[in-house]
Amino acid sequence: MELTAIIAQLVFFVVAVLTLAAAFLTVLVRNVFHAALALVGTFFGVAAIYLMLEAEFLAIVQVLIYIGAIAVLILFAVMLTRGMMQSQESGTNKQWAWAALAIAVLFLGLFILILQVPWVHSGTAVYTDTTPYLGTELLTTYLLPFEVVSVLLLAALIGAFIIARE
Amino acid sequence: MDIFSFIFNPFVGLYNLIRDGLTQLLLAAGVPADTTRLIVFFIMGLLVVTVVLILAPVMMMYITLLERKVVARMQDRVGPNRVGPLGLLQPIADMIKFMVKEDIVPEGVDRPVHLLAPIIAVVPVVMSFAIIQFGVGMGAVDLNLGLLFLLAMGSVATISVFMAGFGSHNKFALIGGMRAAAQIISYEIPQILAVAVPVLLAGSISLSQVIQAQSGAFGLGWFFWYIPVGPIAFFVYLLAATAEINRVPFDLPEAESELVAGYHTEYSGMKFGLFYLAEFLNTFLISAIGASIFFGGWQGPFVQQIPALGILYFFGKTILLIIVQLWFRGALPRIRVDQLMNFGWKRLVPITLALILFTAAFLWFYRGVLLFLKGYGG
Numbered sequence: 001m002e003l004t005a006i007i008a009q010l011v012f013f014v015v016a017v018l019t020l021a022a023a024f025l026t027v028l029v030r031n032v033f034h035a036a037l038a039l040v041g042t043f044f045g046v047a048a049i050y051l052m053l054e055a056e057f058l059a060i061v062q063v064l065i066y067i068g069a070i071a072v073l074i075l076f077a078v079m080l081t082r083g084m085m086q087s088q089e090s091g092t093n094k095q096w097a098w099a100a101l102a103i104a105v106l107f108l109g110l111f112i113l114i115l116q117v118p119w120v121h122s123g124t125a126v127y128t129d130t131t132p133y134l135g136t137e138l139l140t141t142y143l144l145p146f147e148v149v150s151v152l153l154l155a156a157l158i159g160a161f162i163i164a165r166e
Numbered sequence: 167m168d169i170f171s172f173i174f175n176p177f178v179g180l181y182n183l184i185r186d187g188l189t190q191l192l193l194a195a196g197v198p199a200d201t202t203r204l205i206v207f208f209i210m211g212l213l214v215v216t217v218v219l220i221l222a223p224v225m226m227m228y229i230t231l232l233e234r235k236v237v238a239r240m241q242d243r244v245g246p247n248r249v250g251p252l253g254l255l256q257p258i259a260d261m262i263k264f265m266v267k268e269d270i271v272p273e274g275v276d277r278p279v280h281l282l283a284p285i286i287a288v289v290p291v292v293m294s295f296a297i298i299q300f301g302v303g304m305g306a307v308d309l310n311l312g313l314l315f316l317l318a319m320g321s322v323a324t325i326s327v328f329m330a331g332f333g334s335h336n337k338f339a340l341i342g343g344m345r346a347a348a349q350i351i352s353y354e355i356p357q358i359l360a361v362a363v364p365v366l367l368a369g370s371i372s373l374s375q376v377i378q379a380q381s382g383a384f385g386l387g388w389f390f391w392y393i394p395v396g397p398i399a400f401f402v403y404l405l406a407a408t409a410e411i412n413r414v415p416f417d418l419p420e421a422e423s424e425l426v427a428g429y430h431t432e433y434s435g436m437k438f439g440l441f442y443l444a445e446f447l448n449t450f451l452i453s454a455i456g457a458s459i460f461f462g463g464w465q466g467p468f469v470q471q472i473p474a475l476g477i478l479y480f481f482g483k484t485i486l487l488i489i490v491q492l493w494f495r496g497a498l499p500r501i502r503v504d505q506l507m508n509f510g511w512k513r514l515v516p517i518t519l520a521l522i523l524f525t526a527a528f529l530w531f532y533r534g535v536l537l538f539l540k541g542y543g544g
Contacts, residue, residue, distance in 0.1 A: 003204055033332055037279065040325055060311055060318045068321025072351060075328045079344065129310045131371065 012052055019045025032078050040071045057131050175473035178303045185210050214306045218295050226446040227257035232485075233446075233492050240496035264442075267435035272334070275432060279333030284433065284440035287326035290319040291447040297373050298454050300480055301464050302473035305374060312373035313365060316455060317358055320410065323444070324350045327419070330441070331429035342428025345503065346419030350410055352510045357406035359518035363399035364389045364459040366525045373458060380462040385469045388462040395525050400460040402518055407452040408491060409510065411445065415498040418506060453487035454480075 022041030029035045043066040050059035138146050185206060192202040231246065231253065238245030246253035271280065297312040299305040309315050324347050331343015365371050367389050368379035380387050390396045409416035420428035430441045457463060461483045464476030501509070 003201060031276075033276075034279070037325075037329065056309075056311055057314075060314050063318040064314070064321055068318065068324065068354070069351070072321075072324050072328070072347065075325070075332075076347065079328070079332060079340075131311060 008052070012049075015045055015048045015052070019049065033075070036071065036074045036078055039074065040067055043067050043071060055130070057134060174471075175302060177301065177477075178473070181210070181214075184213070218306055219292065222292055222295055222447055222450075223261075223443060225450055226443055227261060229446045229450060229488060230260070230442075231257050232488065233495070236489060236492040237496045240493070261439070264436050264439035269436065270434050272336075272432050274335050276333040276335065279329045280432070281437075283326050283329035283333060284430075284437045284444075286329060287323060287444040288440050288447070290322040291444050291451060294319045294451055295447075298451075299374050299377055299458060299463055301477035302469065304464075304477070308372065308374045310370075310372045310375075313361055313371050313376070313455075313459070316373075317354075317361065320357075321350075321354060323448075326444075327429050330433070334429070334432040336432050338426045339429050339431045342419045342425045342431065345425075346412055346429055349412065349416065349419060349506060349510075352507060353406045353409040353416075353514075356402055356510060356514035356518050357410055359515070359522060360399045360403035360406060361455075361459065362522055363395055363518075363525050366522065366529060367392060367395075373455075373463075376459050377463040377465060380465050382465075384467045385462065385465040386467070388460065388465065390460045395521050395528075396460065398517065399521055400456065402514055402521075403456060403460070404452075404487075404490070406510075406514060407456065408494065409506070411448040411452060413445070413449065413491060414495040415501050416506060417500060418503060449488060449491060450484065453491065454484045456487050457483035 019042055022038050022045055025038035026035050026042060029038060043062065046066075047059045047062040050056075050062060188206050188209060189202060192205060193199070197205070234256075235245040235253070246256040249255040249259045271277065294316050296306045297309055297315060299308075327343050327346040327350065331339045331341075331346070334340070364376055368376040370376060370379070380389055382388070388396075390400055412419050419425070420430070425431070430438055433441060457480065462479075463483075464480045466475060466479035469476045469479065
């Protein structure tokens with residue numbers, strides 16, 4: 001099993017570097033369209049990490065929702081709003097110092113939190129096919145939050161229609 | 167392994183033969199057991215990937231020939247018949263032409279985006295081929311989330327359309343790209359909802375289990391026969407999937423009379439060849455999935471006895487569905503943008519939602535009756 005573990009480590013390293021590179025590109029590139037495409041790359045990297053954690057359902061839904069819907073929405077917005085042919089934006093604006101401060105605080109907070117949480121290994125067997133359990137739990141134990149989220153999304157949908165009509 | 171099971175399912179037999187032989191060879195050479203397992207896993211994986219990667223373009227080439235022949239027959243022409251007997255070598259000549267053409271990158275395009283777009287168009291389609299079950303036990307991988315994976319890969323294709331349309335810096339390409347993207351995300355919804363009907367009936371989202379669930383008597387228990395939901399769901403799936411891959415009558419993104427060639431206007435040579443490849447691979451893919459989830463894939467009479475028949479059944483059903491799409495192409499005019507959006511959102515989406523409700527209610531009722539009878543009898 002030694003060899004498999006080494007290979008898994010290597011693959012994780014490559015995926016992590018690619019994901020971080022895409023994330024940096026997203027914020028550093030000047031062309032908004034390129035930034036949106038780099039964001040797609042980041043989403044793919046995150047999906048790959050989910051796959052390595054054996055969360056297949058999450059990985060596939062990540063691709064379906066974040067790339068198939070959210071990234072496409074962002075691309076649509078870029079296409080419809082910017083001066084199409086030359087969208088050279090500056091990477092920084094007046095608020096960069098405050099933004100940097102907020103991000104630094106957030107990063108430190110998360111970092112300290114991750115170090116403090118005792119990550120225990122449950123030791124029990126893991127389900128190989130998690131999808132049926134996810135579905136059952138969503139429609140029994142977590143039915144109320146699930147329905148509330150649906151109503152929220154429906155409200156957002158109707159709101160979008162009303163705004164678009166005016 | 168006895169000789170009969172080998173003859174009756176030759177490809178799976180060959181696979182097992184190579185795998186076992188390799189394992190024995192490595193073990194005899196003194197390689198430790200776990201390393202052997204790893205090496206065999208990698209080699210067999212490479213082998214399967216190679217076979218699928220060779221099969222896909224060859225199939226695509228002959229679908230182009232099939233399309234030209236079938237449409238020619240519908241229009242009372244002969245079709246390609248000069249290169250080779252019956253024009254059978256025509257696709258190979260076409261491919262050679264694509265490959266030797268000069269690679270032109272037009273001035274003023276967004277270079278990295280322009281060059282990446284055709285690759286991103288092809289990769290998700292080829293990845294989707296991994297889950298297709300070509301015969302009994304003949305799938306590259308048997309994902310338990312197979313159909314969801316397929317839909318996710320289909321949604322990635324939108325990105326390549328955007329890249330091609332926007333990166334070309336050409337107004338025809340841009341309008342084509344916008345149309346294609348709007349169309350793909352609109353018709354994705356009825357497609358997903360229509361696929362949900364066989365998933366509900368089978369009680370699984372894995373493609374192999376959906377096929378397994380359609381065995382019935384003589385392997386004819388196809389979901390298409392579940393009247394009324396089966397046929398309606400199938401037609402909605404076929405229409406939505408045809409729209410999703412931008413084929414006639416939903417080919418507005420590449421309407422040649424208005425938009426030159428739509429989002430791939432600026433592409434030539436092999437880069438155009440890749441878009442072409444993606445389009446025809448998609449045609450094969452949606453036909454194969456339609457055949458698998460509504461017509462039982464490799465299920466058919468006597469498949470239990472002779473598994474090799476499954477390959478014939480699968481390809482027969484798939485090619486029939488491809489011909490239905492070519493028939494659309496030969497017979498139907500292109501629809502307008504407003505008709506397209508109205509049809510998708512006001513007709514297909516409500517129909518599929520009603521179908522899902524009906525199927526779920528029926529299954530709930532049916533299982534309730536079964537449980538009640540069981541409890542009563544026991």
